[in-house]
Amino acid sequence: MNTLIYTSCLGLFCLLAEILNLRKLLVPLVVLGITVIFGVNYMEWNQGGSFYNDMLRIDHFSVAFSALVLLVGMLILVLTADYYKNEIHHISDYLAILIFTLCGALIMLSFSNMAMLFLGIEILSISLYIMAGSKRFETKSNEAGFKYFLMGAFASGFLLFGIALIYGVTNSFHLEKIGMYIMNHDATTISPLFYIGMMLMLVAMLFKVAAAPFHFWSPDVYEGSPALITAFMSTLVKIAAFGALYRLFATCFVGTLSYATQTLSIVSVASLAIGNFTALHQTNFKRLMAYSGISHAGYLLLAIIALYANTASALFYYSAGYAFATIGAFAVAIPVFHSMQNEGMDAFNGLGKKNPLLAALLTMSMLSLAGIPPFAGFLGKYYIFSKAIAAGHVALTLIAVIASMIGAYYYLKVVLAMYTKDSNDKTIEASPLYIMVAVFCVAMSLVLGLFPNMLMGLI
């Protein structure tokens, strides 16, 4: 819980730094602050417990996911130093909003009351609406921000209606009391309103993770947002929303999971199919990553469907692998886009000759996303698939395996463009910060891939 308090304080500090004229020093200070908070979070591993009248509950699951979220936040905050170097006057606002986004994610990962789930989602989303629309003189960014806002607010309405119906049936917002209600009734005596409420909440959460058929906003929003924010959204929101979904089902709806299994399976298959097939003919890298994100949501949903097989570690490992690979890819893509003034796939043409280091880093990130050993992406898929088979979802796993083979094709298309296509003579310059972050992410993918037990035994 100290993690959350310190993170909020760091956000407030960023706003004050504007007055204190600390803009130039701010990014290093904030990165230092997040590092300290990472340590504080580590200290909470053995403490745990519940706080604020049991509104928040800190356990191994929330501490582990919080650590991942903080690490993702730290990597993105390091990159802001270069990404916003021409907008130094707004840097404190941007940093503050990014840190408040982290607060939202931390709440979503440790809630034990529906009120906290709602507040967490809203803090995360409202901050991101602003960031998605933060290039305010560009129509594309405006459009992305507003579309994200409309879809997010719409989804919040569904979430709230679901919470209200569940409250009407169980008289409580507390996850465990709702879980007790399910335990004390069998499937036939649970009020139909409860099932409707659960499905409405599920719809809202699927909106947030961008799973098909609730994915239609994500390619537009990812394309229009500033590239760094796209990287932030595609990793942080997905991790936090899946953490929240898992927590919701594991502590609250576990008794009625069988009722939702069929819906979740259809959504998972639809996400895998739509994500992978639509990604095949994308020409914009950010749209490609959006569809890649949709297909990864499909894999991650397998972990929720196979909840009885205790998939928390598999979910955590997969999220970590996905986050490092995606941030690694964006850390290479952002300087390339910047030098080429182009966000299409053809920006990568001939990168292998122009800048072999960046090309190698992007190749390794793409291989990890495609799920090719020895990277973390491969073992992540392996763990999730084996858990799904253990829970008896063989057909679903088979579809996921076929989908991941199709997926490998479009990731390799990026790699082929770098090494086989001719380039123009524009040079690619990347600030050392990008290279540092990309190297760190690729190294983490490799280390996790080679020593998976570091994370697998955690939760």
Next chain:
Amino acid sequence: MIETIPQHGYLLLSTFLFCIGVIGVLFRRNAIIILMCVELMLNAVNLLLVSFSAYSQNSDGQVFVFFIMVVAAAEVAVGLALLVSIYRNVMSTDINVLSKLKG
């Protein structure tokens, strides 16, 4: 007093309001009307929470309504700010002009 109307009356009314909001968001093209429809959805939820709370003699629901109101206010503030910046660039509040992003 509140009990003179049966509980399912409130449930029907708020479901009806919620549906009006949903249909409005889906079919109206003016961004400000869409914002109003989102508010309608949230207020339908508020009505539902308050009625459930009154019938079950449990005050949690009424407290939750305050959270929703605060968040809705923050959300609309951000939404209107985004709308103002769109209006500056394209001089329109019709969401059909927002079609730059296509794949």
